[in-house]
Amino acid sequence: MADPVKLTIDGREVHAAPGTLVIDAAKQNGIEVPAFCYYEGLTLQAACRMCLVEIEKTPKLQTACTVPVAEGMVVRTETAQVAQARKYMLEYLLTNHPLDCPVCDKGGECELQDMTFRYGVGESRFTEEKVHTPEKQFSPVVFFDAPRCILCYRCVRICDEGMGVKALGVINRGVVSEIAPNKGDHLECDECGACIDICPVGALTSGAYRYKTRPWEMTHVGTICTHCADGCKTTLGTRNDQIIRGNNRDRSGINGEFLCIKGRYGFDFYDHPERLQAPLVRKNGKLEEVSWSEALTTIASKFNEALQAGGSFGVIGSNHTTNEENFYLQKFARDVLKTNNIDHHRTGDVVTLLDALSGKQDKLATVADLYERKAVLIVGADLATEHPLLSFQIRANYRHHQAHVYVVTAEGVREDHYSAVSVRGRDYTSLRDKLKAEPELVILFDDSVKGEDVRKLVEFGESLGIPVKYIALVDYSNSRGAVDMGVTPELVPGYQPAQPGMHVHEMIDADLGVLWVVGANPLKKGGSRKAGFLVVQDMFLTETAQQADVVLPAASAYEKNGTVTNVTGEVQRLKRGINTMGAKPDLEIMGFIAREMGVAATLGPWVPETVFEQIRKTVRGYQVPLPVVATGGAAQTMPLNGRIPVENRPDLISSDHNGLFDSGTLGRYSKVLHSVLEGRLERQ
Ligand code: SF4
Numbered sequence: 001m002a003d004p005v006k007l008t009i010d011g012r013e014v015h016a017a018p019g020t021l022v023i024d025a026a027k028q029n030g031i032e033v034p035a036f037c038y039y040e041g042l043t044l045q046a047a048c049r050m051c052l053v054e055i056e057k058t059p060k061l062q063t064a065c066t067v068p069v070a071e072g073m074v075v076r077t078e079t080a081q082v083a084q085a086r087k088y089m090l091e092y093l094l095t096n097h098p099l100d101c102p103v104c105d106k107g108g109e110c111e112l113q114d115m116t117f118r119y120g121v122g123e124s125r126f127t128e129e130k131v132h133t134p135e136k137q138f139s140p141v142v143f144f145d146a147p148r149c150i151l152c153y154r155c156v157r158i159c160d161e162g163m164g165v166k167a168l169g170v171i172n173r174g175v176v177s178e179i180a181p182n183k184g185d186h187l188e189c190d191e192c193g194a195c196i197d198i199c200p201v202g203a204l205t206s207g208a209y210r211y212k213t214r215p216w217e218m219t220h221v222g223t224i225c226t227h228c229a230d231g232c233k234t235t236l237g238t239r240n241d242q243i244i245r246g247n248n249r250d251r252s253g254i255n256g257e258f259l260c261i262k263g264r265y266g267f268d269f270y271d272h273p274e275r276l277q278a279p280l281v282r283k284n285g286k287l288e289e290v291s292w293s294e295a296l297t298t299i300a301s302k303f304n305e306a307l308q309a310g311g312s313f314g315v316i317g318s319n320h321t322t323n324e325e326n327f328y329l330q331k332f333a334r335d336v337l338k339t340n341n342i343d344h345h346r347t348g349d350v351v352t353l354l355d356a357l358s359g360k361q362d363k364l365a366t367v368a369d370l371y372e373r374k375a376v377l378i379v380g381a382d383l384a385t386e387h388p389l390l391s392f393q394i395r396a397n398y399r400h401h402q403a404h405v406y407v408v409t410a411e412g413v414r415e416d417h418y419s420a421v422s423v424r425g426r427d428y429t430s431l432r433d434k435l436k437a438e439p440e441l442v443i444l445f446d447d448s449v450k451g452e453d454v455r456k457l458v459e460f461g462e463s464l465g466i467p468v469k470y471i472a473l474v475d476y477s478n479s480r481g482a483v484d485m486g487v488t489p490e491l492v493p494g495y496q497p498a499q500p501g502m503h504v505h506e507m508i509d510a511d512l513g514v515l516w517v518v519g520a521n522p523l524k525k526g527g528s529r530k531a532g533f534l535v536v537q538d539m540f541l542t543e544t545a546q547q548a549d550v551v552l553p554a555a556s557a558y559e560k561n562g563t564v565t566n567v568t569g570e571v572q573r574l575k576r577g578i579n580t581m582g583a584k585p586d587l588e589i590m591g592f593i594a595r596e597m598g599v600a601a602t603l604g605p606w607v608p609e610t611v612f613e614q615i616r617k618t619v620r621g622y623q624v625p626l627p628v629v630a631t632g633g634a635a636q637t638m639p640l641n642g643r644i645p646v647e648n649r650p651d652l653i654s655s656d657h658n659g660l661f662d663s664g665t666l667g668r669y670s671k672v673l674h675s676v677l678e679g680r681l682e683r684q
């Protein structure tokens with residue numbers, strides 16, 4: 001690595017790597033240079049001239065966002081001349097601005113407003129009539145108010161470079177230049193909202209958030225998106241037990257600022273009018289609202305009766321509920337109900353991957369690896385729609401580090417636009433020579449590769465003679481955690497073998513005495529319950545809940561504490577953002593059932609932190625550093641490094657292949673996701 005460059009900024013001697021831009025060198029040393037068009041990670045635009053600084057021995061002010069550091073350079077960022085220049089630039093940027101801060105969504109967190117205060121632009125010498133154009137709605141999510149736009153092109157660049165969508169551009173010239181969508185008067189894009197979040201002013205605003213609140217009226221809670229398995233951190237803006245918005249502007253998670261539409265806007269299912277807020281018990285054939293105590297007593301006495309009579313139990317868990325809930329549920333099933341009939345909907349072959357990798361170290365890739373490693377091989381998945389964060393990471397890796405991307409998919413995918421090689425079909429072996437020449441590789445595969453095919457893929461990877469890491473793609477926010485926590489009939493937590501019980505499909509078809517479904521909808525595609533007594537914990541009256549004897553209203557991921565494990569095995573903390581009246585976290589519900597049955601002591605406290613401590617002590621791979629998780633970081637689990645003695649059952653694995661605008665049963669209840677889909681259908 002080349003020697004650092006020595007320079008002086010505002011009288012301080014600092015060092016920076018050669019090639020560093022002056023604006024970044026200043027920032028690295030705690031000196032903020034104002035900027036509108038410059039944005040870390042995006043190409044340079046040099047459009048706004050807010051970042052002007054004095055550099056000794058150069059005749060004019062220079063843009064700090066375009067000049068790289070040089071040995072001996074002397075930079076001054078806050079002189080009278082600089083302040084005057086910035087003041088003029090602001091006056092110019094405000095020429096046509098409507099100055100409607102009191103009603104603008106961005107008020108209070110607007111970069112233009114902040115700079116105007118800072119540089120004291122109190123009056124304007126422009127007396128011409130302002131150009132007014134009415135606000136436009138580009139899509140259900142994206143609104144555009146042209147007069148507020150300062151033409152910094154951040155939105156255009158994030159959509160092109162960050163998202164790989166290129167849905168925004170600029171039309172016209174001069175004072176009538178305007179940001180425009182890709183389809184004439186509307187957008188057809190990922191609806192990710194990245195352009196809205198990155199806009200330094202209130203020109204792009206969100207259909208979900210606009211005019212609802214002011215930023216300082218909200219409480220900001222960092223938690224994890226509950227939709228796909230990628231595990232994006234999202235900061236919920238909440239007020240009066242309502243979620244008003246989601247973003248991750250502090251870049252604190254594994255996703256940096258990235259969120260797809262589901263993470264940024266798809267939280268809105270939580271206040272859908274059909275949300276359950278009271279327990280239901282079937283009476284005379286109909287589900288009727290009852291008190292919590294009546295519902296819990298009904299369940300506890302039925303469970304105890306069945307236990308005493310030696311009846312059969314089946315338990316179906318979820319790939320959305322927390323690790324703590326999954327751990328407690330399997331313990332409940334095994335230690336209290338004395339059954340290994342416990343399972344969940346499996347969406348990727350994690351088990352065979354771990355088994356195939358036994359005896360090898362450091363073989364599981366993280367989300368960060370997709371940004372850092374030199375080459376990536378994607379087998380089967382359309383990442384841009386099914387795993388938006390992973391797709392974003394690979395795109396950023398390609399842009400910033402020129403990573404080589406290899407694609408083996410049945411259909412064309414977004415990664416084709418920058419792949420080194422794209423192969424249609426499933427045969428990756430033709431890439432052998434090219435992959436062997438790479439210094440390192442990450443292989444991602446979806447459920448089109450399962451059972452023996454996973455072993456063949458690992459054999460292939462290991463035969464390349466280069467360091468290879470793997471990711472078995474799964475669908476939901478805790479799909480991975482459900483397997484790790486032993487919500488399977490043949491494995492207890494930590495992939496230790498158990499005397500196998502029934503699988504999901506077998507439980508549905510069996511004449512079980514009791515079937516207990518926690519956060520799943522196994523009858524979604526039709527069919528009737530066979531079990532004598534059916535208990536369902538859910539947020540909505542799903543197809544399965546409609547057939548239940550007792551339905552208990554469950555809290556969503558945004559209404560509880562705990563942890564989830566993402567697709568790459570990274571554990572992160574869920575933090576309660578709001579409360580919804582009547583609903584309880586599944587862990588609490590299970591604890592109450594245990595207490596009502598008189599078995600609470602067998603299971604221990606139903607407090608998330610205590611259960612997580614138990615998980616850390618007993619589940620191999622989960623001895624993760626507590627401070628990392630407790631402070632909102634991601635800690636990669638290291639599952640066991642040995643053979644997993646289970647029979648391969650690829651038939652039990654099927655991904656839902658959710659796209660950008662759906663998300664299993666949950667997606668049905670999101671107004672935002674619906675409005676996007678309906679808009680597209682109407683236009684077809
Ligand atoms: S919402 Fe996302 S995909 Fe659509 S225009 Fe904005 S940045 Fe591009």
Ligand code: SF4
Pocket residue numbers: 148149150151152153154155156179195198199200201203204
């Ligand atoms: S809409 Fe916002 S982000 Fe886009 S160019 Fe205008 S000010 Fe910049």
Ligand code: SF4
Pocket residue numbers: 225226227228229230231232258259260261262263264387388389390
């Ligand atoms: S990529 Fe997945 S985890 Fe991230 S915001 Fe989208 S749905 Fe949520």
Ligand code: FES
Pocket residue numbers: 034035036037038045046047048049050051052063064065066
């Ligand atoms: S930030 Fe440097 S010109 Fe805009």
